[in-house]
Amino acid sequence: MLYIMIPVNSVVNEIPARLDPESAEWLRVLGGAGPQQEAALARLHEMLLRIAQREARRRGPRLLIAGPELEDLAYQAAADALMAITGKLGQFRGESRFTTWAYRFVIFEVSAKIGRHFWRRPDVPLEAEDWDRLPDRFGFEPAQESEWRDLLAALRRAVDTELTPRQREVFVALVLNGIPLDALAVRLGSNRNAIYKMMFDARRKLRAALAANGYTDDDDSGHS
Amino acid sequence: MNGWPALDRFLQTDPRDVGCGEAMEMLHVYVDLVAAGSPAEQRYPGLAAHLRACGPCGEDFEALLAAVRDAAG
Numbered sequence: 001m002l003y004i005m006i007p008v009n010s011v012v013n014e015i016p017a018r019l020d021p022e023s024a025e026w027l028r029v030l031g032g033a034g035p036q037q038e039a040a041l042a043r044l045h046e047m048l049l050r051i052a053q054r055e056a057r058r059r060g061p062r063l064l065i066a067g068p069e070l071e072d073l074a075y076q077a078a079a080d081a082l083m084a085i086t087g088k089l090g091q092f093r094g095e096s097r098f099t100t101w102a103y104r105f106v107i108f109e110v111s112a113k114i115g116r117h118f119w120r121r122p123d124v125p126l127e128a129e130d131w132d133r134l135p136d137r138f139g140f141e142p143a144q145e146s147e148w149r150d151l152l153a154a155l156r157r158a159v160d161t162e163l164t165p166r167q168r169e170v171f172v173a174l175v176l177n178g179i180p181l182d183a184l185a186v187r188l189g190s191n192r193n194a195i196y197k198m199m200f201d202a203r204r205k206l207r208a209a210l211a212a213n214g215y216t217d218d219d220d221s222g223h224s
Numbered sequence: 225m226n227g228w229p230a231l232d233r234f235l236q237t238d239p240r241d242v243g244c245g246e247a248m249e250m251l252h253v254y255v256d257l258v259a260a261g262s263p264a265e266q267r268y269p270g271l272a273a274h275l276r277a278c279g280p281c282g283e284d285f286e287a288l289l290a291a292v293r294d295a296a297g
Contacts, residue, residue, distance in 0.1 A: 051291045059283070096252040100259075103291045104252045107284050138234065140227030148227060155231075181280050193244040196278055200237055207235040216232060 023098035031089055041082070047099070048085075048106040049078040055110045063180070065117055073113050081106035115182030129172050131156060137175060151215055158209035167202040170195060238277065242270035247281045255288045259296070 019027070029040040052074040060070045084105045092101055134155070135141075140148045159171055170188075173179040174195075179187075185195045210216050254271055257264035265272040275282045 047295070051287075054290075054294075055287050058287075096256040097292075099295060100252040100256050100288070100292050103288055103295075104248075104255075107287045107291070108248065110287075111280060111284055135227065138227040138230040140231075144226060151228070151231075181278075191244075192248075192280055196244045196281075200241065200243075200277075203235050204237045207237070210235070216235075 019094045020097060023094065026098040026102075027089065027092065030086065041086070044085070044102065045078060045082050048081050048102070049074065051103055052077040052081070052106050052110055055107060056114070059110070059114055063114055063118055064121060065114065069117070073110070073117060077106055077109035077113055081109045084109075111182055115180060115186050118180060118183035119187065127172075128177060130176055133176055133178075137178075151210075154210060154213050154215060155206060158206050162205045162209050163202050167198055167205075170198050171202050174199060236277075238273040240270040241273045241277060243274060244278060244281055247271050247274045247278070248284070251281075251285060251288060255285065255292055258289055259292045 026040065026044075029036045030044070031037075053071070056065075056070050056074040056077070060066055060073070065073065081102075085102050092098060095101075134152055135145075135148065140152070159168055163171060170184065173184050173187075174181060181195055181199075182192055185191050188195070207216060250268065250271055254264050254268055254275075257267065275285050
C-alpha cells in the first residue's frame, strides 16, 4: 500500500517536552518502525484523505472541478500531505496538537492543487481587462450609476497611474478577471505570500489615491 | 452609495497584517487556540487581521478548524 512505501524521517531526535499524550504517541509510532508504524501511517492517511475529500468537494464545484477529477485531486493531496508530514516529523515542535499540525499539510495541498487545476479550464482570461465588471464586483447597482460613476473612474485612474506594472497586472487578474489568488501565483511562477503582498501594497496605494480625491479618510489603522 | 462599503473594505489594509507566509506557518497553533475557546485573536492580532483580509488563508483557516472540530466529534 502507498503509505508503507513512504520513508519516514527518522530524525525525531527529541520529542518536545510539553506534548499532550496523543501527540506524543503519534510521534512515537510514526518515528518508529514495523507494524505499529505501518498502522499509524494507514490511520493518518485515512484521516488526511477524509479531510481532502471534504475540502475538494466543498471547493471544487465553484471552480468547475467535479467527479473523478475531484476524487483524484483529493487522493493526490492526501498522499502528498502524508509524504510531507513523514518527511518533516522532526520539525514538529509541539506548539499545537500533532493532528492539527498534520491536517494543515493536507489543507494546503488541496489549495495548491485546486490552484494548479484552475488553468485546465479553456475559458480563463488573464490579460483581458473588462472594467465593466468592476461595479458588479463590489455591488454597485446600475440604477445608481450616477452616484458611483466618478468614484470608479477615479479608482481606474489610480490603477493606471499609481500602481507598478506588476501590481496592475495582479489587480486586473484578481479583481477584474476573478482569477483565484493561488491560481494566479501558479501562472506567475510566484507564491501566495508574494501575490498577497503585491495586492496589499496596491490596495494601500489605491486607498491613498482615493483619499487624495476626497473619497475616503485614508485611515488604515486599527481596523477590526 | 450601495457598493462603497464593499470597496472600502477591500481597499483597507491593516498594518498588523502578518501576510500569508507567517499565517500559514502559525495556522495550526491559531486553530488549536480557537478550537479550545482561547482568545486567539488577542494573542495573535496580526494573524487575525490577515485571516480577515486574505481569502485563501481565511478559507484554509476555516477548513482546518472544521477538520479539528470534526475529529473532536
